[in-house]
Amino acid sequence: MPGRHFLQIPGPTNVPDRVLRAMDMPTMDHRGSEFQALGKRVLSGIKVIFQTEKPVVIYPASGTGAWEAALVNTLSPGDLVLMYESGQFAALWKKLAEKLGLRTEFLSGDWRSAAKPDAISDRLKADTDHEIKAVCVVHNETSTGCVAPIAEIRRAIDEAGHPALFLVDTISSLGSIDYRHDEWGVDVTVGGSQKGLMLPPGLSFNALSDKALDAHEKSGLAKSYWDWAEMLLVNKNGFFPYTPATNLLYGLDTAIEMLLDEGLAKVFDRHARHGEATRRAVRAWGLDVLCEEESQHSGSLTAVLMPDGQDADQFRKVVLDHFNMSLGAGLGKVAGKVFRIGHLGDFNDLMLLGTLGGVEMGLAIAGVPHTPGGVRAAMDFLSGQRRAGGDAK
Numbered sequence: 317m318p319g320r321h322f323l324q325i326p327g328p329t330n331v332p333d334r335v336l337r338a339m340d341m342p343t344m345d346h347r348g349s350e351f352q353a354l355g356k357r358v359l360s361g362i363k364v365i366f367q368t369e370k371p372v373v374i375y376p377a378s379g380t381g382a383w384e385a386a387l388v389n390t391l392s393p394g395d396l397v398l399m400y401e402s403g404q405f406a407a408l409w410k411k412l413a414e415k416l417g418l419r420t421e422f423l424s425g426d427w428r429s430a431a432k433p434d435a436i437s438d439r440l441k442a443d444t445d446h447e448i449k450a451v452c453v454v455h456n457e458t459s460t461g462c463v464a465p466i467a468e469i470r471r472a473i474d475e476a477g478h479p480a481l482f483l484v485d486t487i488s489s490l491g492s493i494d495y496r497h498d499e500w501g502v503d504v505t506v507g508g509s510q511k512g513l514m515l516p517p518g519l520s521f522n523a524l525s526d527k528a529l530d531a532h533e534k535s536g537l538a539k540s541y542w543d544w545a546e547m548l549l550v551n552k553n554g555f556f557p558y559t560p561a562t563n564l565l566y567g568l569d570t571a572i573e574m575l576l577d578e579g580l581a582k583v584f585d586r587h588a589r590h591g592e593a594t595r596r597a598v599r600a601w602g603l604d605v606l607c608e609e610e611s612q613h614s615g616s617l618t619a620v621l622m623p624d625g626q627d628a629d630q631f632r633k634v635v636l637d638h639f640n641m642s643l644g645a646g647l648g649k650v651a652g653k654v655f656r657i658g659h660l661g662d663f664n665d666l667m668l669l670g671t672l673g674g675v676e677m678g679l680a681i682a683g684v685p686h687t688p689g690g691v692r693a694a695m696d697f698l699s700g701q702r703r704a705g706g707d708a709k
């Protein structure tokens with residue numbers, strides 16, 4: 317089909333041309349001085365994105381690798397980990413923890429809201445022997461579009477007087493939804509390259525705290541590739557203990573520059589605006605957004621519930637076939653019941669309207685019962701905001 321593919325899944329996201337050009341370089345000597353300068357730049361710049369002054373480890377791996385790294389660097393075989401069933405990604409992290417020989421406890425969730433501070437606090441208060449060694453939470457649950465209140469969960473852990481580590485997955489919120497590693501007292505934050513950072517898949521991150529570094533000293537789970545020790549030592553000089561993904565790091569350097577040029581506050585506002593415009597469209601169509609909590613709506617994606625008897629995957633196929641647009645599939649418990657609109661990364665008002673236009677036309681072609689006018693509702697919101705001067709350009 318002529319024209320560009322619309323990649324509106326909630327990651328991997330569209331890679332800006334500037335980032336593509338930055339990566340289009342000859343492969344370099346990763347032990348040379350040119351690389352060293354790049355290594356130092358990205359290792360320092362990525363801290364600003366995590367809003368931390370502490371070290372951030374960069375792995376040549378997908379997000380799953382950084383999940384594993386967070387656990388093996390801080391915990392020991394048989395340790396109990398408290399996790400919250402916010403959706404599919406929480407479930408996958410739990411499965412991974414169990415494969416590593418950790419014991420897990422899953423606070424049950426309804427997949428329509430994020431992790432609840434009260435439930436976590438109650439469980440920690442009951443754990444008087446401090447058997448729970450870590451609390452793991454997904455910040456932006458990519459399968460549902462609900463955002464967990466991380467600062468409140470930190471307060472809940474503190475109020476319970478519990479020493480557990482706090483591990484947070486920001487794979488689909490980093491660089492798109494406000495996230496403050498230091499201020500919110502998170503011990504390990506897990507991130508990935510292919511969403512808000514506007515890069516291809518292939519890099520992932522662990523942002524650390526002093527407490528995480530102490531836990532690392534005592535952790536007994538087997539680790540080699542993921543071990544922070546060697547990484548942090550060699551990173552001091554801008555290098556990596558093994559061959560880094562050099563060209564992705566060129567891209568990361570540029571992506572950080574782009575995010576900081578725009579300003580993180582404006583980046584977060586832009587995503588929140590697009591989330592709001594999308595929800596207005598969905599409601600105008602007479603459809604439901606999966607996330608039920610008003611305060612938890614995601615700025616990076618919206619999961620839309622199909623009316624009863626309508627297959628979300630069939631609908632996505634219609635949209636792909638007619639408009640060359642990929643929408644996100646429903647995952648796990650909501651497979652076939654929802655489709656997800658990604659509105660994160662290198663994204664603007666007109667891209668959103670193109671996306672919503674494709675969805676609205678797709679609903680009509682697929683015969684999904686709905687009320688036309690979602691695109692109009694989104695346009696009114698976006699233009700109204702700009703008229704009122706509420707938009708951050």
Ligand code: PLP
Binds near residue numbers: 378379457485
């Ligand atoms: N956590 C979240 C919240 C995600 O959205 C994803 C992927 O979409 C992952 C973890 C797993 O990351 P990856 O697929 O890069 O291994």
